[in-house]
Amino acid sequence: MTKKEYLDKLTRELGSMSYNDVKEILGDIENHFEESALAGKTEEEAAAMLGDPSELAADYKDGMTFPTIMKKKEQKAAKPSVKEPTSSTVAFVVLITIFVAIPAWVTLLGIVLGILLCELGIAAGALALLCTCWTFGPFLASGLLFGLTLLFFGIFGYAVTYFSIKYFVFGTKWYINSMKKIWKNGI
């Protein structure tokens, strides 16, 4: 049985449980598959070692008798909800974002757009030159050479554009994630 088949079967067998319970259980078992893979086991081996999914589902249901469900609810209610960020964390994130991140982001965006426009210009120039150089007569050879040089420059420019856009998006995502982490866990 593959991981997907196993999880599908387990989901069906857990049927009557709440959405949140099923989601948590599937997460645990999915992690088990991933850990097994890291330990060098195939999905089939991991599934076989986990045992019959219907038995596993039955075990889960046995453990969730009515009183435990009630207790869990009480515990949840007693627990304070998500930790509020401290004022210094808020100040840090807000200040960095306004005074460093946003100006830097706008500048970088400008540079990326500039590179993109240059690239389009070079490509257009090269194409135009190559198309019209047949009319140059005696300057045909030098026109052709210049056109080809421009074209290769254009191809090189594509690579630069591609990577600058890629790292720009990557950097933006990284920044947002790290700020989220700081927001949640403090500085």
Place this chain on the structure above:
Amino acid sequence: MNNQFKKGVLDLCVLTILKKGDSYGYDVADTLSSKIQMSDGTVYPILRKLAAEGYVSTYLQESQNGPPRKYYHLTELGEEKLIRDKQEWDEFSQAVKGILEDMKT
């Protein structure tokens, strides 16, 4: 070995493993299934039940190359349960052993 036999004492085994130190599902399953013939899956409902009853608490910790691991930690309530259950088990297993040996002779 008979499944119903095991189920009762696996809770105790899991608590004992966690007494040694916090651990995550795969590790607990691996430790137990290397010593007792059982399915890896069996420990997950047990851990979930122990967490629901407040005997263990959970927290997430990043791992180097795999998914974040859900670690289980024995709570004070869990330590008390471990002491109680262990004593009960010791008395029970001694009694069973005594009976079985009586029958032999």
